Amino acid sequence: MAELSKNDEPQDATPNVSEVDVVDAHSEAESVAAIEAPVERGEPILQVRGLVKHFPLTQGILFKKQVGAVKAVDGVSFDLHQGETLGIVGESGCGKSTVAKLLMNLERATAGEIFYKGQDITKLSGRALKAVRRNIQMVFQDPYTSLNPRMTVGDIIGEPFDIHPEVAPKGDRRRRVQELLDVVGLNPEYINRYPHQFSGGQRQRIGIARGLALNPEIIICDEPVSALDVSVQAQVINLMERLQDEFNLSYIFIAHDLSIVRHISDRVGVMYLGKMAEIGTDEQIYDHPTHPYTQALLSAVPVPDPEARESRERIILTGDVPSPANPPSGCRFRTRCWKAQDKCAEEVPLLAIPERFKDTDSPAAHESACHFAEEKDVVHA
Amino acid sequence: MTIIEEVSVPSPRDGDGGPLLEVRDLHVEFHTREGVVKAVNGVNYSVAAGETLAVLGESGSGKSVTAQAIMGILDMPPAKIPQGEIRFRGEDMLRMSGEDRRKIRGRRIAMIFQDALSSLNPVLSVGYQLGEMFRVHHGMSKKDAKAKAIELMDRVKIPAAAARVNDYPHQFSGGMRQRIMIAMALALEPELIIADEPTTALDVTVQAQVMDLLADLQREYNMGLILITHDLGVVADVADKIAVMYAGRIVETAPVHELYKRPAHPYTRGLLDSIPRLDQKGQELYAIKGLPPNLLRIPTGCAFNPRCPKAQDICRTDIPPLLPVTEQDGAELPGRASACHFWKETLHG
Numbered sequence: 001m002a003e004l005s006k007n008d009e010p011q012d013a014t015p016n017v018s019e020v021d022v023v024d025a026h027s028e029a030e031s032v033a034a035i036e037a038p039v040e041r042g043e044p045i046l047q048v049r050g051l052v053k054h055f056p057l058t059q060g061i062l063f064k065k066q067v068g069a070v071k072a073v074d075g076v077s078f079d080l081h082q083g084e085t086l087g088i089v090g091e092s093g094c095g096k097s098t099v100a101k102l103l104m105n106l107e108r109a110t111a112g113e114i115f116y117k118g119q120d121i122t123k124l125s126g127r128a129l130k131a132v133r134r135n136i137q138m139v140f141q142d143p144y145t146s147l148n149p150r151m152t153v154g155d156i157i158g159e160p161f162d163i164h165p166e167v168a169p170k171g172d173r174r175r176r177v178q179e180l181l182d183v184v185g186l187n188p189e190y191i192n193r194y195p196h197q198f199s200g201g202q203r204q205r206i207g208i209a210r211g212l213a214l215n216p217e218i219i220i221c222d223e224p225v226s227a228l229d230v231s232v233q234a235q236v237i238n239l240m241e242r243l244q245d246e247f248n249l250s251y252i253f254i255a256h257d258l259s260i261v262r263h264i265s266d267r268v269g270v271m272y273l274g275k276m277a278e279i280g281t282d283e284q285i286y287d288h289p290t291h292p293y294t295q296a297l298l299s300a301v302p303v304p305d306p307e308a309r310e311s312r313e314r315i316i317l318t319g320d321v322p323s324p325a326n327p328p329s330g331c332r333f334r335t336r337c338w339k340a341q342d343k344c345a346e347e348v349p350l351l352a353i354p355e356r357f358k359d360t361d362s363p364a365a366h367e368s369a370c371h372f373a374e375e376k377d378v379v380h381a
Numbered sequence: 382m383t384i385i386e387e388v389s390v391p392s393p394r395d396g397d398g399g400p401l402l403e404v405r406d407l408h409v410e411f412h413t414r415e416g417v418v419k420a421v422n423g424v425n426y427s428v429a430a431g432e433t434l435a436v437l438g439e440s441g442s443g444k445s446v447t448a449q450a451i452m453g454i455l456d457m458p459p460a461k462i463p464q465g466e467i468r469f470r471g472e473d474m475l476r477m478s479g480e481d482r483r484k485i486r487g488r489r490i491a492m493i494f495q496d497a498l499s500s501l502n503p504v505l506s507v508g509y510q511l512g513e514m515f516r517v518h519h520g521m522s523k524k525d526a527k528a529k530a531i532e533l534m535d536r537v538k539i540p541a542a543a544a545r546v547n548d549y550p551h552q553f554s555g556g557m558r559q560r561i562m563i564a565m566a567l568a569l570e571p572e573l574i575i576a577d578e579p580t581t582a583l584d585v586t587v588q589a590q591v592m593d594l595l596a597d598l599q600r601e602y603n604m605g606l607i608l609i610t611h612d613l614g615v616v617a618d619v620a621d622k623i624a625v626m627y628a629g630r631i632v633e634t635a636p637v638h639e640l641y642k643r644p645a646h647p648y649t650r651g652l653l654d655s656i657p658r659l660d661q662k663g664q665e666l667y668a669i670k671g672l673p674p675n676l677l678r679i680p681t682g683c684a685f686n687p688r689c690p691k692a693q694d695i696c697r698t699d700i701p702p703l704l705p706v707t708e709q710d711g712a713e714l715p716g717r718a719s720a721c722h723f724w725k726e727t728l729h730g
Contacts, residue, residue, distance in 0.1 A: 091584035092555075199672050229439035230611060231688075234655035234668035241665070256584065263657030263666065282662060300589040301659055302614030306638050308660075316593060317586045319540075320554040379660045 018079070020047045020115045031128035034119055035135065039082045039217075045250055046080040046103070046136075046218060051112035053098050057325060070325045072098040074274035075112070077351070080218065085244065085251040087265030087282070089258055089297070093321055094271040096254045100222045103252065104138050105129070116218075134164050137216040141223035143203035147195040153206055154191040157181070160213040167214050180209040183246075185239060201232035205239065212243065220252045225260065237264060258301050262286050270294045273332040274324055276351050280366030287380070288363040290354060290373040293333045299378040313378055331371065339372050347371065399471060400427035401573055401605040402451065402490075407465030409446050409629075412458060418676045420446040422629035423465075425703070428605040430572065433596075435608045435620035435637070441673055443629035444609045448575045451607075452492050453482050469573075488518060491566035493595075495578035497558035501550040507534075507561050508546035514568040533564040537594060556587035563595060573605040580615060592619055613656060617641060622716055625649050628674050628684035631703055632720045645706045645719035645728040647689045683722070691723050 039045045054069035073095040080086050090096045101107040103114060105121055113120045121132050140146035147156055157177045161168045168176045178188035184205040195203055204224060211219050224240070225233045241264065244251060255261050261268060262282050269279040270293065278291040289295050296315040303312070317336045322328055328335050334344040354373035357365040364375040409421035421443040428434045438444040449455045451467055453474065467474045469490065474482060494500040502510060511533055512526030521529065527546060534542035537560040550558055559579060566574055579595065580588040596619050599606050610616055616623055616637065623640050625633045625648065633646040644650040654667035671688040674680055680687055686696040703720040707713055709729050721727060 091586065201672065229673065230613070230652055231439060231655055231669040232672070234666040235670075237657075238666055238668055258585070259657045259659045262659060262662060286659065296586060298659065300585045302585075302588070302592075302612065302618045303659055304613035304617050304653065304656055305641055306617045307641075314589065316589050318590075320556055320587065321584075 018044075018047075020049065020113075021118050022115065022120070028127050031119055031124065032131050034117055035128060035131045037117060039117060041083045041248075042081050044079040045082045045117060046252075047115040048079070048099075048103070049077050049113045049115070051076045051099065051102060051114065052110045053095075053102055053107060054110045068325055070323075071274050071327060072324055073102065074327075076271070076274070076276050078269055078276065078279060080250055080252060082217075082250055083244075083248060084266040085253050085264050087261035087268040088252065088254045088271060089256060089261050089268060090271035091256065091297075091321055093273070093324060095274040095324070096271050097222055099271075100138065100220050100252070100254055103220055104136060105133065130164075134167070134214045135216050136218045136220065137211040137214065139204075139207050139211045139219060139221045139224045142227055143200050143207055144195075144227070146207055147203055149195055152192050152194055153177075153181070153198075156195070156206060157209045157213055160210065164214055176213070177209075180212055183212065183243070184209045185235075199232075200228050201236060204228060204236050208236075208239065208243070212247065215247070216249070218250045218252065220254070222254045223256070224253075226255060226257060233260070240264065258286075258298060270297065273321060273327050275332060275369065276367075277333065277370070278366070278368040279351070280368075284363050284366040287377060288366075288375050289378070290357075290364050290366070290368040290375050291333075291370045292337050292339055292372075294368075295376050295378050296336075312380075315378065331369070333370075339370075341372070343371050400468075401430050401432075401470065402607075403427040403466075403468040404447065404451065405466040405468065407447060407450060407467065408463050409443070409450055409455065409465075410461050410463060412461060416677050419679060420460075420629055420676055421450070422679075424626070424629070424631055426624050426631065426634070428573065428607055430605050431600070431603045433599065433606040433608060433619055433621045435610060435616040435623045436626060437610060437613065437616055437623055438626035439611055439673055441628075441676060442626040444626050445577055447626075448492070448577055448607065448609055452490060452575060453486055454492075487514075487571075488569045489571050490573045490575065491569070491571040493559075493562050493566045493574065493576040493579045495581050497555065497562045497582070498550060500562060501558065503550055506547045506549055507553070508548075511561070511565055511568060514565060518569055529568075533568055534561070536567070536598075537561070537564040539564075554587075555583055556591060559583060559591050560594065563591070563598070567598060567602070570602060571604065573607070574599070575607045575609070577609045578611070579608070581610070581612070588615070595619075613652060625652075628679050629676065630684065630720060632685065633718065634703070635717045636715075639714070639717060643728055645717065645724045646721045647691050647723075647727055648685050650727060651688075651690075683720070691721075691726065693722070695722050 051073055052075055053073040054071050056066045057068040057070060058064040059067045076099060088096045102109050109122050114122055116132055124132060154177050157180055158173050161173050178191055181188045186202060186205055225236050228236060253261060253264055265282050267281050268285040270277045272293050278285060278294045285294060289298060296317050299313060299315045319336050322335055330345040330347055331349050334340040349369045349371045351367050351369040353365050353367055404424055404426050407421055407424045411418040411420060424447050426434060436444045450462060462475060469485060508527055508530045511530035515521040515526040515529045531542045531546050539557055539560055580591050583591060608620060620637045622636050624631045627648050633649050644653060651669040655669060657663060657666060669688050674684055682697040682699055683701050686692040701720045701722045703718050706717050706719050706724050706728055
């Protein structure tokens, strides 16, 4: 694991997330047993604590020397409950896709922990890690490049069985694949076709079928519908919602389209420059946002209703997102924030329920990382 | 802002009150090995000075091909324009000589493309590329052209323009690059701008900045703007009127407020119903069933009939013409037209 440079140790920005029930597993068999154990609906299935990913920036050819780091993810904590959909929104470069890769263990975290059923998956290996990977699957953004053009649909969807043969014995695979095609609304007779014979929406269904093949518990969807046409988007979203009910799945749904995220998510986290700015239920975030960035983001969404546009307040941010290699001190949003004060440059705001809303029933009482958190409705006319 | 005034572009900006651009019965096909792809099948629309027309459609609807035909940047072959007229200030550009056409392209009609990074030359500084417009079209010296480039960059609100004029495209962020594309399109003060998905590649907060800038500049110069997009939200924000395209045809036209309130074509209605809302959590999304048609084999009759909940026998045989629609009592609805046999049921039902 790469070492963190001295003076920017990531602070745990979330002081009040619940304690994780760490499962003490002393042997691989115990780990696997813990991973296979079922989780009740509504209980946390995935708990992320202080997750950090820094990509080193190096200089020199022969003698590489680290000159800095791109702080793609810098201290992110959240819980995913069984059966829910957690939406993660943010602009490009905010680290949302890196979070997805870290959860999949496709990237090694620089620091922090990811507990899956009480087991820290960043520290697992061997049989236990394999069992985790079976249970956490991913659906990718681009249905054109995420399917191998030289493989038939049957081979693509059936490939997970090569690695996890216990899920479907050899003789049974073809039938399993056809079942999966049927589940995602494709004709099971298409099993021998190649990806280029399908449209974008159909390919995304193939990607979803592949994600479902191993009966996972969590599916991480990274912009699953952003490459699709509007009329096809709705079909895929509806399919994903139906599958969630049918197979009791938990989703992490990463997207930049805020309307779609609201539609599908139970809870939503807003990321900015590697940190979580605000997190809460969909109603709390969309109808009662307290972080200025969330407010600006929501107010900038073009709404397909010309009348609402005229009565809606719009906050137009100036400037661009700063580079994650050299983020602003204190609050990362302060360079574009209209509320910024000296305090914002000095102190990193913690992701916590704002003091003034604490112990109230107000929907504004959700976690927001702003020194001057204030409720402001920007969505309704 | 003075640049534009100094540049004497021979453009009859005063006009005769008629439309700036008029597309009539335009057809475009592509001859490929698999057969003839009919991308545009009889499109009619017009834009006046100072007006914004949004052309809305999904991929393959022919919205970009129509724009490329107007600009005259289609590769021919494989593309072919078997019939139609594109009148700019009353003159049919399709019957013009190549040289006359070139005088219009870039100077009087300019285009903004979706992907600014691949539309800019990576090995030339943005100042050079902006200045090129003035050097080539007005024979300015390098020094003057660079000064103009700085003015333009200021105009599109690029901070510290003088310091950044020698920077290369990769040194700018996506939003800044799109501003440079807008600056380039504006350089010669065109009468018409065609913007093909100008903000699709940008983040929402930056998207809002760029659209606002484009709308401001359009108002200031009284340009016509054709905005090509698939995003119903962006359209609602800036357009005056909308043309909805499906399978190479316009299926509905309407002033922007009317279209969202009361669509007159089942496809438009389906699109509007299939977008989730930001201000409330809905139930299951309405989804238009099926897939957009293959342009090699467009369904007979109305191209939308296999996906349409209202389709009857007549829809499978007769192509519905784009005809004006009216209120129930026969009162006219100016600017509104629908290409549906059952527009009455859709509009009033």
